[in-house]
Amino acid sequence: MMVFPIWRLAVLAAVVPHVQADANMTPDYEVKLLMDPSVVLGTNNKLTATVLSAFSMPTTVTKMNVQFLDTDALDINTEGWSVRIRKKEDEDDFELTYKKRYSVSDDDVEAALDTANEEGFDEDNEDKYDAQIEYGYSKKTLSISRKKSHSDSGYSGMDLPDLDDSIDMLVDEAPGKFVDWVDDNWGTDLLEESRIYGPVLAKRSIGIYDGEELYIEVWPILNETGTGVEYLVEASFKVDTESNAATKQASLETYLTNQGWFLAGDALKTSLMLERY
Numbered sequence: 001m002m003v004f005p006i007w008r009l010a011v012l013a014a015v016v017p018h019v020q021a022d023a024n025m026t027p028d029y030e031v032k033l034l035m036d037p038s039v040v041l042g043t044n045n046k047l048t049a050t051v052l053s054a055f056s057m058p059t060t061v062t063k064m065n066v067q068f069l070d071t072d073a074l075d076i077n078t079e080g081w082s083v084r085i086r087k088k089e090d091e092d093d094f095e096l097t098y099k100k101r102y103s104v105s106d107d108d109v110e111a112a113l114d115t116a117n118e119e120g121f122d123e124d125n126e127d128k129y130d131a132q133i134e135y136g137y138s139k140k141t142l143s144i145s146r147k148k149s150h151s152d153s154g155y156s157g158m159d160l161p162d163l164d165d166s167i168d169m170l171v172d173e174a175p176g177k178f179v180d181w182v183d184d185n186w187g188t189d190l191l192e193e194s195r196i197y198g199p200v201l202a203k204r205s206i207g208i209y210d211g212e213e214l215y216i217e218v219w220p221i222l223n224e225t226g227t228g229v230e231y232l233v234e235a236s237f238k239v240d241t242e243s244n245a246a247t248k249q250a251s252l253e254t255y256l257t258n259q260g261w262f263l264a265g266d267a268l269k270t271s272l273m274l275e276r277y
């Protein structure tokens with residue numbers, strides 16, 4: 001009988017390649033709650049003075065004009081990606097965002113981060129991509145986004161690029177992971193066949209709640225029949241930890257409820273725009 005010394009086993013174990021996966025990305029948390037437009041907006045569809053004063057908000061707003069590109073069949077969205085061009089009033093350039101979404105089931109944020117990791121979004125990507133948990137009323141989503149900027153020369157004010165220019169700049173700036181997500185040039189090939197969804201001109205007010213910088217955004221979005229506009233009013237703030245997100249969301253929900261301003265539900269603005277335009 002062959003005797004295999006124990007020290008040899010130890011040596012063998014030490015030389016077997018050890019596959020160590022990179023760690024997951026570390027997300028921040030964006031708490032989002034809806035407010036009831038029939039109560040918080042005045043006749044001019046602006047936030048009422050009472051709402052502004054509750055959050056120490058000035059009457060001035062920041063305008064943001066937003067459009068998405070996707071094919072008629074929403075092939076980009078089907079793979080969990082969205083591609084957006086945004087023009088903010090206080091910025092010179094167009095902001096291009098390529099975002100991959102993962103749904104969070106049973107509040108298991110770590111499982112969503114694991115899935116993203118398996119698909120190539122690990123901690124090594126953190127210098128380029130931002131991981132964020134969109135912490136909604138009943139729904140949570142992990143988004144991993146890459147932002148680029150592109151000159152807006154030739155365009156004025158809040159204008160967004162037309163379709164041809166939109167495609168050109170989005171193709172030029174497209175990050176590799178988006179380009180080759182399904183197969184070579186998947187993303188850029190789809191962009192070439194895409195159309196514009198939107199635009200929507202949103203207005204953001206900035207104030208304070210519970211020590212956090214609070215945004216309230218008013219989004220006029222086409223209604224379900226496409227014959228009128230409905231207003232989506234979303235309060236949001238960012239925190240670093242899940243426990244802060246949970247505690248402060250509960251606190252804001254209670255506050256909004258007590259004021260009669262709360263609207264129970266989740267509305268993904270991206271989904272609404274892709275459905276209705």
Ligand SMILES: *[C@@H]1O[C@H](CO)[C@@H](O)[C@H](O)[C@H]1NC(C)=O
Pocket residue numbers: 223224225226227228229
């Ligand atoms: C959309 O808005 C138009 C104009 O205000 C209105 O007539 C229509 O009933 C609305 N549709 C829905 C589904 O709310």
